[in-house]
Amino acid sequence: MAEEKLNQPTEQAILEAAEKLFLEKGFEATSTTQIAKEVGCNQALIHYYFRTKDNLFNTIFEQKFRLFFQQLFNIEGVKSMGFEEKIRHLIISHFALLENNPQIPLLIIRELSRKPEQVALLREKLRELPEKLFAALNDDLQAEIKAGRVRPVSLIDIMIPAISMNVALFVMMPVVEQVLQMDEGQKKNLIEHRRNANVDFILHSIRA
Template identity: 35%
Template sequence: MIESKEKPTEELILDAAMKVFTRKGFAAARMEEIAKEAGINRALLHYYHRDKQTMFNRIFESRFKEFFKGLFVIFESDNISLFEKIKRMVDHEISTLMKHPDLARFIITEIAQSPDLLIEYGKKLGINPRVFIEAFEKQIAKEVDAGLIRPIEGKQLLINIMSLCIYPFVAKPVIQTMMSLNENNFYDMAEQRKIEVSEFIINAIKK
């Protein structure tokens, strides 16, 4: 049997839920649509998963992790030059978002509606951006003092990096329409940005 092992239904449902929640958000997502996306019916949805809110929580947790993990890992690694770190952050972030183009918009819009989610799931998953941010700010201050880069606040630089990496995906439908980019064009553009953005940032801050 060269049959591909079929996924258990419970996971099919979670995959479907992820898709629907991600593209519609909690409020606009319909259980019916999730069932259809999973190729089953509504009754079976509840056979495996208590209710909409519970399903959403599971999905949100895993997507939250996907979005926030990784970014920080890179910066913690010491003995790498700032420019190299930036290159890796940018590459990592854009690569992640190319695999999950709706991830950032999903996380941001859900957090915008209930800001507590960020604190709640941050705690639950042991993700503490502040530690990372402070380390980043310290390193930037050091480099500025040493005259290695132009004066810039760590916070601002960090926001710039995030913006350049994340925004194109958040605004993907807008950008695609405005610039007449089909899926392939968009991904080519995103792929190109891995280098473009790194260079842009480095040129912006180097002396």
């Protein structure tokens, strides 16, 4: 309960090394020996701080998980916007979140099955979505449709493409990078382009 106490530098270093490796290679492919080597400490020290590899992973997973979904549903200052502006803002926020945490979706996809407790947490988080955001947005959407500015389409059929396009970009990016031998600049350009392209695509698609 009393979480977020200031970690010791070593504990923090372990967390960071573990985070890096778990995100990069997944739980199974990461060994505590590798983490220790990355930290530059004895392997037993990892168990001193976190007792088990599973524990260490859970700590990181939960933290990343919370961070991700808290930001995902944290959409302040949207109320005063027009509908199109809202959509644009939400997609760009989501995109930014992924840009800052590009490996989290794959982490969740990979490892959620190993963490049934987290499933419940996610379910709960997702339940907040309709009430806080979905309902309001849906009202706007229905108004837009009635006004003839948007074609008849359900909100979920807007959100799924939006989320899919954003997530897919970052999930598939490592493959694309490798295959197209992209350098950092090219990658940056691609991301920059997709940010707006995704928004445009959605907005074009829903126009009446």
